[in-house]
Amino acid sequence: MTSSTLPTRERIIRAAGKLFHGEGIRAVSVDAVAEKAGVTKRTLYYHFRSKDDLIAAYLDTRDQPNLALFQRWFAETEGDVADKVASLFSNLARAARHPEWKGCGFLRTSVELVNLPGHPAITIGRAHKKRVEDWLFSAFTEAGVGENALQLARQVILLLDGSFAVVLLHRDPSYMEAAADAASRLIRTALPGSAAIDRLPVPDYL
16 A cells, blocks of 8 residues: 555654654654645644644554564574574664664653653553563563563563663664673573572562
8 A cells, every 4th residue: 555545644644653753753843744744734633633642643553563573573583582582682783773773763752752751652652661561571471480570571671772772872783782692691590490590589569
């Protein structure tokens, strides 16, 4: 389906996504989105009450595809759960070598809206990150990690989001590869049969 045959709402979101990705959400005006989508400003406001709603809709369309991509990379990688999680970082490092790579849209949006914690886009970003955490928790539980599965999922999330930030700053994807090694070591320490598993603290929120 070409952009000209897309439903109007989807065409607006797609145009907004390209502009937001390239320039940031604050730098892009509603007029610019309407022009790129080939609609009038009035039509845009018929589908979205405000620019804030448009930003939220743009992020919402990235939620399931991003998680599905992580799950595909995980499923396609041979080896144990540590190898599979490490592949997330390796694939992200490959993506980060593309000249148009600009990091995680959810994190970039949260930085631009740091003074608006109740913004609908922040709510969507928070929910997306929690879904990724819950998926990792399930994967670790299935691998037999046990009572440390939630703690481990959060540690991997910190490595993921930390590597997004550091690679964006330094423009050096090798930081993601270093994070892959750290995640793999953490996971193998927590797997059944590890000599170090008994030394891992049990979080008090379980």
